[in-house]
Amino acid sequence: xxxxxxxxxxxxxxxxxxxxxxxxxxxxxxxxxxxxxxxxxxxxxxxxxxxxxxxxxxxxxxxxxxxxxxxxxxxxxxxxxxxxxxxxxxxxxxxxxxxxxxxxxxxxxxxxxxxxxxxxxxxxxxxxxxxxxxxxxxxxxxxxxxxxxxxxxxxxxxxxxxxxxxxxxxxxxxxxxxxxxxxxxxxxxxxxxxxxxxxxxxxxxxxxxxxxxxxxxxx
Amino acid sequence: xxxxxxxxxxxxxxxxxxxxxxxxxxxxxxxxxxxxxxxxxxxxxxxxxxxxxxxxxxxxxxxxxxxxxxxxxxxxxxxxxxxxxxxxxxxxxxxxxxxxxxxxxxx
Numbered sequence: 475x476x477x478x479x480x481x482x483x484x485x486x487x488x489x490x491x492x493x494x495x496x497x498x499x500x501x502x503x504x505x506x507x508x509x510x511x512x513x514x515x516x517x518x519x520x521x522x523x524x525x526x527x528x529x530x531x532x533x534x535x536x537x538x539x540x541x542x543x544x545x546x547x548x549x550x551x552x553x554x555x556x557x558x559x560x561x562x563x564x565x566x567x568x569x570x571x572x573x574x575x576x577x578x579x580x581x582x583x584x585x586x587x588x589x590x591x592x593x594x595x596x597x598x599x600x601x602x603x604x605x606x607x608x609x610x611x612x613x614x615x616x617x618x619x620x621x622x623x624x625x626x627x628x629x630x631x632x633x634x635x636x637x638x639x640x641x642x643x644x645x646x647x648x649x650x651x652x653x654x655x656x657x658x659x660x661x662x663x664x665x666x667x668x669x670x671x672x673x674x675x676x677x678x679x680x681x682x683x684x685x686x687x688x689x690x691x692x693x
Numbered sequence: 694x695x696x697x698x699x700x701x702x703x704x705x706x707x708x709x710x711x712x713x714x715x716x717x718x719x720x721x722x723x724x725x726x727x728x729x730x731x732x733x734x735x736x737x738x739x740x741x742x743x744x745x746x747x748x749x750x751x752x753x754x755x756x757x758x759x760x761x762x763x764x765x766x767x768x769x770x771x772x773x774x775x776x777x778x779x780x781x782x783x784x785x786x787x788x789x790x791x792x793x794x795x796x797x798x799x800x
Contacts, residue, residue: 526765545765558762563704571700571767610766 476537477501478550478617478647483522485515485529492518493529494671500617500647505639507662508651509676509687514668516651517555520619523649524552536617551615553607555622561595565605568594572613576642580612583638600631611638611646620650624657636661655682697767698777705760706778709749716745717786721793729794742786746779 483496492515500506510516521527523534525543534541536549544550551572559568565586573580580586585605594602607623624632632654639648639661652658659665665676669685682688702710720738727734753775764774 524765526761543770545768546770548768551766552762554762558759558766560705560760560763567700571697613766 478523478537478649479533479535480519480523481533481535482531483519483529483533484531485518485522485527491671493522493668496668496671496673498523498649498666498673500649502616502647503644504664505643505648505650505662507658507665508649508668509655509658509665509682510651510668511687512653515671516668517621519668520552520621520649520651524550524619526552548614549616550619551610551613551617552619553610553621553623555625557602557606559594559606559609562593564591564593566590568605568609572609574614576612576614579641580608583608600627603627604631604635607635608638611642616645617647617649620648622652623650624652624654632657655688694769697769698774701764701767701769701774702778702781705756709752709778710782713742713745713749713782714785716741717782717789720786721789724790725793725797729790729797742783746782749778750775 478498478500480496480498483493483498484491485493492513496515496519498506498508498519508516508519518527522529522532523544525541525545534544536544536547539547541547545552569577569580569586569590581590585601585608589597589601594605597605603623603626607620610618610620623635627635636657639650650658650661659679667674667676667682667685667687669687674681674685676682676685679688683690720734720741723734724731724738753771757771761771764771
């Protein structure tokens with residue numbers, strides 16, 4: 475089946491259990507929003523799917539294939555919370571490294587067209603974050619994991635980012651986490667809350683209050 | 694993948710490449726001066742080359758946290774990046790050694 479299927483994920487840091495029997499799936503054309511309090515294990519879950527953290531237990535299947543390390547499958551790209559690309563590399567070189575199939579579309583975006591020869595470290599913080607997110611979104615991977623992509627972004631740039639996610643949505647699946655829950659609710663087709671190490675499907679904002687993610691007076 | 698590795702080596706491995714290559718040149722010089730029939734010199738060369746590779750791993754470990762997602766998003770693991778690098782260096786050293794031996798014996 476053409477989907478990213480994650481099941482029975484369990485992970486602990488020392489004696490502290492972070493994730494316990496977490497289940498998640500995502501297929502092309504779907505944006506799965508993952509919400510959770512600080513330290514609830516959102517980033518850990520994405521890193522486990524990507525393969526950079528080895529959990530106590532996991533079961534990950536990508537398009538029907540059992541996968542041990544997501545990054546070796548060539549089907550997953552991961553945008554971490556912080557900058558991850560060396561600052562002295564130019565946007566042109568990075569586009570050549572990460573993007574093949576959608577290179578034409580990527581290079582047509584203003585940020586890349588106008589700053590193609592520029593080093594990524596010379597961009598402003600928001601633009602650098604946007605450039606890194608776009609490189610992942612337009613990469614050849616089918617499933618894109620975005621860890622707090624809206625952090626550091628001005629509202630206008632956040633809208634641009636959401637536009638690009640929607641642009642590639644028919645061909646890709648996205649798993650997005652962020653503390654800006656409004657952005658997540660806006661961009662996601664399905665929302666999941668990680669709470670007490672387990673995941674809960676969120677159908678309405680009231681569910682977020684019910685599970686203690688939002689205070690009662692918020693809505 | 695080889696194109697990606699080439700770009701990685703050209704941009705991030707210049708220092709360690711020069712260090713390992715200088716070590717190779719030093720031993721090539723020793724072989725050239727002392728002769729190619731000294732078994733202990735081969736042992737010494739292998740020992741120092743392994744030490745050079747251990748130093749390379751040490752240097753790369755300093756950048757591990759910073760570059761991990763950069764490499765992983767290229768679908769390349771650290772073992773592969775370093776493995777091919779050491780293979781390339783060992784091949785270069787061996788090729789130069791054979792060339793020097795041929796030069797000394799037949800030229």
